[in-house]
Amino acid sequence: MFSGFPLFPEQASTLALGVDGLYFFLVLVTAFFFVAISAALLFFSVKYRRRSPHEWPAEIHGSLMLELAWSIVPFLICVVIFAWGAILFFSMNRPPDNAIEVSVVGKRWMWKLQHMTGQREINELHIPVGRAVKLTLTSEDVIHSFFVPAFRVKKDAVPGRYNVMWFQATKPGRYHLFCAEYCGTQHSRMIGEIIAMEPADFQTWIQGGPAPESPVAAGQKLFAELNCITCHRADSQGRGPVLDGLAGSTVKLLGGGTAVADDTYLRESILVPAAKIVDGYQPIMPTYQGQVSEEGVLHLLAYIQSLKGQAGAAGAAGGNK
Amino acid sequence: MSAVVAAREPQLPKEHYLNADYGVRSWLFTIDHKRIALLYLASVTFMFFLGGMYAAAIRLELVTPPGDMFSSETYNKLFTGHGVLMVFFFLIPTIPGVLGNFLIPLMIGAKDLAFPRINLLSWYCYMAGAGFVLYALVEGGLDTGWTFYTPYSTSFSNTNVILAGVGIFFAGFSSILTGLNFIVTIHKMRAPGLTWFRLPLFVWAHYATSLIQILGTPVIAVTILLVALERGFHFGFFDPARGGDPILFQHLFWFYSHPAVYIMILPAMGVISELVACFSRKKIFGYGFVAGSSLAIAVLGFLVWAHHMFVSGLSVYASLIFSAISFLVAIPSAIKVFNWTATLYRGSVSWQTPMLYAVGFIGLFVIGGLTGLFLAALGLDVHVTDTYFIVAHFHYVMVGSVVMAYMGGLHFWWPKITGRHYPEWWARVSAVIIFVGFNLTFFPQFILGYLGMPRRYHYYPDEFQVLNVMSSAGASILAVGYMIPMVYFAWSMRYGRIATANPWPATGLEWQTASPPPTENFAVTPTVDEEVYDYTRPPKEPTFV
Ligand SMILES: [Cu+2]
Numbered sequence: 075m076f077s078g079f080p081l082f083p084e085q086a087s088t089l090a091l092g093v094d095g096l097y098f099f100l101v102l103v104t105a106f107f108f109v110a111i112s113a114a115l116l117f118f119s120v121k122y123r124r125r126s127p128h129e130w131p132a133e134i135h136g137s138l139m140l141e142l143a144w145s146i147v148p149f150l151i152c153v154v155i156f157a158w159g160a161i162l163f164f165s166m167n168r169p170p171d172n173a174i175e176v177s178v179v180g181k182r183w184m185w186k187l188q189h190m191t192g193q194r195e196i197n198e199l200h201i202p203v204g205r206a207v208k209l210t211l212t213s214e215d216v217i218h219s220f221f222v223p224a225f226r227v228k229k230d231a232v233p234g235r236y237n238v239m240w241f242q243a244t245k246p247g248r249y250h251l252f253c254a255e256y257c258g259t260q261h262s263r264m265i266g267e268i269i270a271m272e273p274a275d276f277q278t279w280i281q282g283g284p285a286p287e288s289p290v291a292a293g294q295k296l297f298a299e300l301n302c303i304t305c306h307r308a309d310s311q312g313r314g315p316v317l318d319g320l321a322g323s324t325v326k327l328l329g330g331g332t333a334v335a336d337d338t339y340l341r342e343s344i345l346v347p348a349a350k351i352v353d354g355y356q357p358i359m360p361t362y363q364g365q366v367s368e369e370g371v372l373h374l375l376a377y378i379q380s381l382k383g384q385a386g387a388a389g390a391a392g393g394n395k
Numbered sequence: 396m397s398a399v400v401a402a403r404e405p406q407l408p409k410e411h412y413l414n415a416d417y418g419v420r421s422w423l424f425t426i427d428h429k430r431i432a433l434l435y436l437a438s439v440t441f442m443f444f445l446g447g448m449y450a451a452a453i454r455l456e457l458v459t460p461p462g463d464m465f466s467s468e469t470y471n472k473l474f475t476g477h478g479v480l481m482v483f484f485f486l487i488p489t490i491p492g493v494l495g496n497f498l499i500p501l502m503i504g505a506k507d508l509a510f511p512r513i514n515l516l517s518w519y520c521y522m523a524g525a526g527f528v529l530y531a532l533v534e535g536g537l538d539t540g541w542t543f544y545t546p547y548s549t550s551f552s553n554t555n556v557i558l559a560g561v562g563i564f565f566a567g568f569s570s571i572l573t574g575l576n577f578i579v580t581i582h583k584m585r586a587p588g589l590t591w592f593r594l595p596l597f598v599w600a601h602y603a604t605s606l607i608q609i610l611g612t613p614v615i616a617v618t619i620l621l622v623a624l625e626r627g628f629h630f631g632f633f634d635p636a637r638g639g640d641p642i643l644f645q646h647l648f649w650f651y652s653h654p655a656v657y658i659m660i661l662p663a664m665g666v667i668s669e670l671v672a673c674f675s676r677k678k679i680f681g682y683g684f685v686a687g688s689s690l691a692i693a694v695l696g697f698l699v700w701a702h703h704m705f706v707s708g709l710s711v712y713a714s715l716i717f718s719a720i721s722f723l724v725a726i727p728s729a730i731k732v733f734n735w736t737a738t739l740y741r742g743s744v745s746w747q748t749p750m751l752y753a754v755g756f757i758g759l760f761v762i763g764g765l766t767g768l769f770l771a772a773l774g775l776d777v778h779v780t781d782t783y784f785i786v787a788h789f790h791y792v793m794v795g796s797v798v799m800a801y802m803g804g805l806h807f808w809w810p811k812i813t814g815r816h817y818p819e820w821w822a823r824v825s826a827v828i829i830f831v832g833f834n835l836t837f838f839p840q841f842i843l844g845y846l847g848m849p850r851r852y853h854y855y856p857d858e859f860q861v862l863n864v865m866s867s868a869g870a871s872i873l874a875v876g877y878m879i880p881m882v883y884f885a886w887s888m889r890y891g892r893i894a895t896a897n898p899w900p901a902t903g904l905e906w907q908t909a910s911p912p913p914t915e916n917f918a919v920t921p922t923v924d925e926e927v928y929d930y931t932r933p934p935k936e937p938t939f940v
């Protein structure tokens with residue numbers, strides 16, 4: 075894939091072009107100032123070289139105009155770079171709505187991935203070209219970082235929270251996947267491959283093999299197995315809040331605060347229920363820390379998210395009586 | 396004694412701080428700032444070469460893609476040891492500990508620092524810290540990286556985290572005490588007539604540095620304490636399973652460790668100002684702006700820490716603010732570079748070794764500083780952070796700039812410190828070797844980083860090999876460049892040509908007393924009646940000898 079003496083990684087995502095553009099601009103700025111300063115230094119030191127040890131040149135008083143000029147010009151250049159970088163960053167942090175979703179769990183020293191259709195992969199991710207892919211990342215142990223140089227994207231997988239990243243491959247190929255955050259002994263072996271395929275090939279790939287259980291279905295099963303269902307019932311008669319429509323809504327908390335029910339909140343509600351108590355309920359929910367794997371939690375979340383609006387408008391108040 | 400500079404061969408003064416007393420005790424219990432500076436010189440040089448050996452091992456291993464020289468455990472301990480030794484025991488303490496200690500009292504016309512005993516205590520804190528860390532490195536090592544990220548350092552690593560933490564804790568106190576001492580000294584002990592705007596920029600830079608040291612260092616001390624408590628007693632500050640947050644550690648760590656970068660670079664900038672002025676025979680262009688920019692950097696430097704965390708899941712809006720302020724902190728650095736360059740204009744420029752280092756510094760700092768903009772730019776940082784691009788960037792700033800400035804300063808003040816000259820030809824040769832070796836080592840790493848090679852990688856894909864081999868080749872040249880000065884400095888202490896009180900000649904009170912100075916620095920209390928860096932006429936004959 076790489077040959078000879080490359081200076082740039084392959085450009086294989088919709089984001090890569092923009093990042094490289096800013097990179098080239100900065101390389102130019104750096105080269106310009108480096109050359110300008112070096113040339114000035116060399117020119118002055120030749121032109122004004124000391125010809126006799128008894129030279130005592132007259133003093134030049136500073137110049138306010140110059141000081142202002144070389145403060146304001148760099149400032150303006152910085153504003154441009156800042157804005158450019160910020161715009162790129164915004165698009166990196168806004169996954170398109172129609173993205174394919176994949177969940178990623180980092181674990182020393184491997185990447186465990188699962189498609190929303192249920193296919194599991196380890197250290198490999200098959201994706202279709204031309205479709206946005208959204209990853210939800212977390213970790214079972216220490217911090218890792220999911221880095222695909224050809225796509226110019228990277229995001230940390232942090233234990234205890236969910237980070238999101240997305241990309242859209244532009245050409246088929248196999249691309250490096252690196253762990254970029256030091257995670258212990260085998261950090262440099264925590265690598266893998268992103269395999270971007272033509273959409274038709276991807277369809278064949280994803281339909282090959284026996285149909286796996288989807289995360290939503292797995293979550294529903296877990297929900298029953300772990301007896302969540304005894305307290306969280308669909309009909310608001312349970313001892314716990316109704317979970318229909320909860321995901322993404324704003325929850326009133328005991329003591330007056332509110333919280334947005336994003337992935338990290340839902341996760342905490344399951345593993346450390348005592349951290350935030352929903353207003354109007356008793357803190358009776360047991361902790362599930364240590365009883366559900368990271369993948370299990372992701373399945374439960376997928377299930378809870380799938381409950382969106384099933385119970386109609388009443389569900390939207392999820393958690394409030 | 397005042398007519399020393401006559402045509403006759405210069406002679407060493409009969410009595411000076413070096414021969415005032417003899418024996419190990421006279422060094423280990425000295426409260427003379429100049430001798431303490433030499434204690435630092437010996438200890439930081441040792442740490443530098445030790446850290447350098449770790450670097451050599453790393454570069455050797457990286458010549459080939461597979462990890463074939465060391466196990467991964469060992470490799471991880473190597474880069475951790477390299478980072479910890481170089482950052483906490485060389486880069487942070489060196490210029491303040493050696494040059495600052497030696498020169499600040501001399502430059503302001505004082506007999507010593509405000510608290511000579513605390514100054515000695517600083518050195519003992521440093522040594523105690525070094526002792527703990529060396530023990531930790533020898534007895535099993537440390538594999539967390541110098542950044543100690545949680546939860547790896549608190550719950551997963553089974554190396555000497557607490558021991559090394561204690562060492563850094565002590566080194567931190569050394570840094571705090573030195574900063575405190577400098578601030579009080581600069582406020583209270585300036586010679587009559589030495590107003591703030593007559594202070595050499597070296598003193599301004601150390602003043603700004605000291606502010607960071609006393610405001611920032613306590614935070615790292617507390618952070619290390621938290622890590623130790625979590626590791627030893629499972630408190631749960633950073634452990635998500637106990638409701639803690641591993642990202643909190645990164646906020647605390649960088650709140651100190653970003654400003655720490657300025658603890659390293661500001662004194663270096665102070666040195667460069669002295670060198671550029673002396674070897675262009677010009678007052679630093681825009682003196683007030685250069686002085687003020689040190690303070691601006693010290694203040695703004697505290698507000699940018701989260702630029703190390705743009706891919707950690709920080710909110711987009713917080714990222715925007717930290718990115719913006721990071722760009723702002725670039726401006727005062729740019730101001731300095733432009734003013735140094737303008738100082739040469741219509742000067743009388745001579746290219747002795749210190750000036751070679753100064754010009755080398757400026758060139759490398761331009762690259763180091765501007766590549767910082769790549770990292771402050773949010774969308775670009777995402778790609779390059781945690782890769783070799785970062786490694787290259789901070790080595791341009793830390794090694795390219797700080798070490799260059801330190802070497803330049805050491806050569807410049809060597810005649811003052813020892814009373815003897817270093818051999819000029821060898822010094823120029825090794826300055827050029829260092830410059831070439833440095834660029835060959837670190838420039839390829841920018842490209843490696845953009846190609847996507849992550850930092851701290853023991854194994855790497857084959858296509859990165861060519862650049863890694865170049866980098867390792869450069870490192871071997873760099874090593875030679877650093878060995879030569881070791882040899883000739885040692886040689887010159889005995890055999891070097893004897894220096895006059897003001898050999899370059901230069902302005903500044905430190906050149907107005909004998910080389911080497913007497914224990915009490917000046918025979919008579921100096922008074923100052925001229926402006927700073929007045930190179931419009933020959934500096935006056937040393938008057939306070
Ligand atoms: Cu890793």
Ligand SMILES: [Cu+2]
Binds near residue numbers: 656699
């Ligand atoms: Cu920083």
